[in-house]
Amino acid sequence: MNQANVLKPNDVRRLTDAVAPDRLLTDPADCWTYGYDNSRRHVCPQAVAFPHNDEEVAALVQACQTLKLPVVVRGRGSGTAGAAVPLAGGLVISMERMDAILEINPDDRLAVVQAGVTNGTLQRALDEYGFFWPPDPTSADYCSIGGNLACNAAGPRAVKYGTPRDNILGLTAVTGQGEIIHTGVHTTKGVVGYDLTRLLVGSEGTLGLITQATLKLTPKPAGRRTLRATYNNMTAAARAVSRIMAQPETPCVLEFIDGQAIRMIRDYAQVELPANAGAMLMIEVDGNPARLDQAQNAVANAAKGEGLQSLEVAASEEEIRGLWAARKALSPAQRKIAPKKINEDVVVPVSQMGALVSGLEALSEQYGILIVNFGHAGNGNIHVNLLVDPDDSDQMAVVDECLNEVFALVLKLRGTLSGEHGIGFDKKQFVGLEIEPESLALMKGIKAVFDPNGFLNPGKLFPD
Incomplete structure (x- = not known):
């Protein structure tokens, strides 16, 4: 960091009016980890702040308006698209100390949490009540609820239980501008006003900084x-998926x-x-144990068809672990081959x-990658x-x-460029391929209402 980017003492004092001095980092060596x-x-x-409540977050944003400092909100840094990277410097507001579970209400099937609560911590707390929150990204043990909501990160269970947008009440x-707003309801139905809750979910900190969430439990x-x-x-396999998803037992x-992944697993793991x-x-x-045989048989029958080689059903926890061993071996195998994979x-x-996988196989052969x-x-x-080699x-x-x-292949097949990783910086140059200029202009207009000075997470989501 060059000297011009170091905050002046008066700027630091303005920020410590919002949070205590021991919860503000300004030394580049201390701030480095949050970049x-x-x-x-x-x-x-240029600085990292650790607020404890909504009012401190609002005060920090107001201070940054005065100081003309960009603001980036950060959960636990598990995102893969660069959304939490402070491209323009400025202040990172880390939610890691806003980690309180404020309410678990089994009667109304909801929980109220601060944004810094990790997904895994919440799931363990809900377990004793017999509930769970459906989103389960791979990083669930350490990613934050605020981060899940900011990217609409779902995980495998979304096929039956939906994404964060489907499991949020408010x-x-x-x-x-540093204003605290409350959106949504504490009920499963409600149509008063625009749905700002689901607008904020997936906005990656460009419209507002999520500080609390009222979650719908299952x-x-x-x-x-x-x-x-x-x-x-x-x-x-794709035909089998279509058959499975067309029958009632989801x-x-x-x-x-x-197949390429299977060959890789076989080469690098004892599976x-x-x-x-x-x-x-x-x-x-x-589901209900009394109906599991029916559900299992329905799914198994749908899985059968031309091209099936084997169909195994686990009869014990040990066999379940054995069946999942191949999937769990995939990421370590990829890291051995290409630690800098895209x-x-x-x-x-x-x-x-x-059609997508066939097209990808053709591209792999064409480009030698x-x-x-x-x-999912x-x-x-x-x-x-x-799996590219940076030295090649x-x-x-x-x-x-x-x-x-x-x-281009994904869009030709009527697909979308991101399901749960988000756009951040890494994908923003491709957004114009999927969203026409008129819709992008409308999105920028919404951004200007929430963030008229453009200080929230600048340089993200929108193509240059």
């Missing part, structure tokens, strides 16, 4: 069954990995899989998954991983063109 997220981008902020947030299912099916190719998990498997589905059903999370209609695909098959959310000049020369072709 990154899981996108591997890094820009050191929010407290601070606008770009009773924990009493039983669960796990199945694993392997297929000759992805086309057969699985709570429906994950897939493609038994058919030698010629071209795709694999992991399927779980949950990971995208596109979504296509379920019926188009086979290994592409591995896995994800039940809603067509596919994690496309370009030939690969690096064509990787951007290959990624452009990936996105």
Whole structure:
């Protein structure tokens, strides 16, 4: 950080009027850690503040208006698109100390939490009441509820239980002018006014800083069954997914990995899989134990069809772990091959998954880049991983063109460029491919209402 970016003493005093001095970092060495997220981008902020309540967040934003400092809100830094990176410096407001569970109300099936509560902490607290909050991203043990809401990050259970937008009742947030607003309701029905709650969810801190959330809870299912099916190719697996999703018993998990991923797992982990498997589905059903046999049989029958190689049903916890071993081995295997992989999370209609994977295989061959695909098959959310070697000049020369072709293929199949990772900085240059200028102009107009001076998370979401 150069000297021009260091805050002046009067600026620091203005910020410490909002939070106590021991909850404000200004030394670049202390601030450094708060300049990154899981996108591997890094820009050191000029200051980092740790508020305890809504009023302190509002006071910090008001101070930044006076000082003309950009503001970036940060959960736990688990996002992958650069949304929490303070590109313009300024102040990072870390929510990590706003981590109180304010209310758990089983009678009304809701919980009220501060934004810094981690997903895992909330799930453990709800467990004793017999409830859970459905969103379960891979980073659930350490990602924050505020971050989940900011990116609408869902996870495997979304196929049955929905995304954060489907499991939120209301929010407290601070606008770009430092105003505290309350949105939504404490009931499952309500149509008074515009739906600002779901507008803020997925806005990545560009409209307001989420400080509290009223969450809709779901009773924990009493039983669960796990199945694993392997297929000759992805086309057969995609057809099976369509059949599974067309029958009444909706699985709570429906994950897939493609043939390239299976080969990688076989090479790097001790996991038994058919030698010629071209795709694999992991399927779980949950609910009343008295009906689990029916649900299991319905899903198993739908999974059967042309191209099926094997269909296994776990009979014990040990067998469940065995069936999931292949899926859990995938990420470590990828890290061994390509520690700097490019990971995208596109979504296509379920019926188009086979066409997408076939197209990705063709792009992999055309550009000489290994592409591995896995994800949430039940809603067509596919994690496309370009395993590039930064030291391979030939690969690096064509990787951007290959990624452009990936996105063009997704949109051709009537898909969308991000399912849960968000846009942040990394994807913003592609947003114009999906959203027409008229809609982008309307979105920018909404941004100007919430944040008229443009200080909230500048440089994100919108193409330059």
